[in-house]
Amino acid sequence: MHNPGSTEVPILIKQILLVEDETIFANAIKKYLVRKGYKVDLASDLKSARLHFKENIPDLILLDMRLPDGSGLDLLTEIKTKNTTIEVLVMSAYGELEDAVSAMKLGASDYLKKPIDLEELYINVKKVLYKNELTQKLNYSAKREQHAFEGVNFLGECQQIEFIREQVNKISALSQSEVGVPPTVLVLGETGTGKDVVARLLHSKSSLKEKPFVHVDCASLPKDLIESELFGHEKGAFTNANNARSGLIEAAEDGVLFLDEVAEIPIDLQSKLLGVLERRSLRRIGSTKERPIAAWIIAATNRNIESLVKNGEFRSDLYYRLNVMAITIPALRERDNDVVILGNYYAEVTSKRYGLSFDGFSKGALRQIKEYSWYGNVRELKHLIERAVLLSGGGLLNENMLGIDKNAGNNDEAEINDDITLGEAELHLIKTALERTNRNVSKAARELGITRMALRYRIRKYNL
Numbered sequence: 001m002h003n004p005g006s007t008e009v010p011i012l013i014k015q016i017l018l019v020e021d022e023t024i025f026a027n028a029i030k031k032y033l034v035r036k037g038y039k040v041d042l043a044s045d046l047k048s049a050r051l052h053f054k055e056n057i058p059d060l061i062l063l064d065m066r067l068p069d070g071s072g073l074d075l076l077t078e079i080k081t082k083n084t085t086i087e088v089l090v091m092s093a094y095g096e097l098e099d100a101v102s103a104m105k106l107g108a109s110d111y112l113k114k115p116i117d118l119e120e121l122y123i124n125v126k127k128v129l130y131k132n133e134l135t136q137k138l139n140y141s142a143k144r145e146q147h148a149f150e151g152v153n154f155l156g157e158c159q160q161i162e163f164i165r166e167q168v169n170k171i172s173a174l175s176q177s178e179v180g181v182p183p184t185v186l187v188l189g190e191t192g193t194g195k196d197v198v199a200r201l202l203h204s205k206s207s208l209k210e211k212p213f214v215h216v217d218c219a220s221l222p223k224d225l226i227e228s229e230l231f232g233h234e235k236g237a238f239t240n241a242n243n244a245r246s247g248l249i250e251a252a253e254d255g256v257l258f259l260d261e262v263a264e265i266p267i268d269l270q271s272k273l274l275g276v277l278e279r280r281s282l283r284r285i286g287s288t289k290e291r292p293i294a295a296w297i298i299a300a301t302n303r304n305i306e307s308l309v310k311n312g313e314f315r316s317d318l319y320y321r322l323n324v325m326a327i328t329i330p331a332l333r334e335r336d337n338d339v340v341i342l343g344n345y346y347a348e349v350t351s352k353r354y355g356l357s358f359d360g361f362s363k364g365a366l367r368q369i370k371e372y373s374w375y376g377n378v379r380e381l382k383h384l385i386e387r388a389v390l391l392s393g394g395g396l397l398n399e400n401m402l403g404i405d406k407n408a409g410n411n412d413e414a415e416i417n418d419d420i421t422l423g424e425a426e427l428h429l430i431k432t433a434l435e436r437t438n439r440n441v442s443k444a445a446r447e448l449g450i451t452r453m454a455l456r457y458r459i460r461k462y463n464l
Helices: 023-035 046-055 072-082 097-106 118-148 159-176 195-204 226-231 267-279 305-310 316-322 338-353 363-371 377-392 422-436 441-448 452-461
Strands: 015-019 039-043 060-064 087-092 110-113 185-188 213-217 256-260 296-301 325-328 358-361 395-397
Touching: 015 023, 015 046, 023 039, 023 118, 039 046, 046 072, 060 072, 060 118, 072 087, 072 097, 087 097, 087 118, 097 110, 110 118, 159 195, 159 325, 185 195, 195 213, 195 256, 195 296, 226 267, 267 316, 305 316, 338 358, 338 363, 338 377, 358 363, 377 395, 377 441, 422 441, 422 452, 441 452
Parallel strands: 015 039, 015 060, 060 087, 087 110, 185 296, 185 325, 213 256, 256 296, 358 395
Antiparallel strands: none
16 A cells, blocks of 8 residues: 555556457456556457447557457557557457558557467567557657747847847758758857757757757766767677667657767767767667667857867867857857846746746846846856745845845956966866855856866866
8 A cells, every 4th residue: 555655656557458259368368467567457349348448548458350249450440540649459360460460550559469478468568558658758758848948039139149040040941951951050158058048949940840859968977878878788788788778869869969068078989979970870889780860960068169179178070070050159248238138037937937026126136137247147147036036025126135246256357366377267266166156066167157077077176
């Protein structure tokens, strides 16, 4: 019995309808599958199956082809006409192969030949139900992504943002051409400027908007697993590789693969990524087979990638291959009055979400918003405004509610002597950022315009 106070999530029992007129055989299947954890209902003919179907929608139907009052193909046609999400496994006797082929054409998941081995039946049931669950999850994710970005645009009125909108529209339009996959896009900009928003806008405005969008945060992938995560592996390719597994690149299928913070990919794997871009195919770890890649690849980085190339930290050939089309997002402090537009937008969205009023910003608050440097860019602004609205309880937002430190992010350079070394300057900036954020590594990294991984490396380097 499930404990109401427990945090354990109850398992949803899958329901199966078995349509079979041989009573002994049907009871044997039911008893076996119930022991395996499924709920099984029986129907001995088409009439009783139709009655059951009206009252309960099962997850899977095990359907015999020869029934007392007609063919299982008739019921299969009705099921697929009314509800395509129900999986159907057809059971056919020897000599009924033609019916089984017809059933597959009508949308059956698979067919099994009688006499049926119960263990084989269980394996097929488990496989079909797992595939159905995965498909529903992917469909839900796709709808949620589409809903999240319906009507959303890259907010702002400055000239740079207008130019980015034009670029997004022109590049997305290339997906409509007969050339095939649009050219690779490299999105550049500081942390928090909205590189992921631009990538999703490219996807939502293209002909691939109904296809998957796979966001890969290259900075967060574990170093010892990054190759397997990206490229996949075959069974036995390395220790604990108990099953073959497709990587994130393959998961994008014929949709969009967004490689966020692409500069964090280790240099020894960059050549493999270059091969994917050049050949439009990949090999999983431990495989000799080339698998075609149809995804549109969009990459992004907050690093100065040209400097990385000069220092030998990023392959020049990969950089040139990624940089077919480039979109550079300006920092928020370079966007004129956009900071006020965005501030108002996030305040209105937050107040509506929590049922609070918003009567605008006071003159002092507007002055602070305009004068602050926003090294965390749009992301920092969004979080600060959301916090201010919630803490204020609604109404007019003044400078005290914003809680902006007037000196934060603005005067770091003034505290550094002219004869200070580069290492000392870097150490000073990192110490200041960590103190200002109460050692919140993620927030400090955003303020410094570097990735969490890069900041952690420097923390270890300076023994902080």
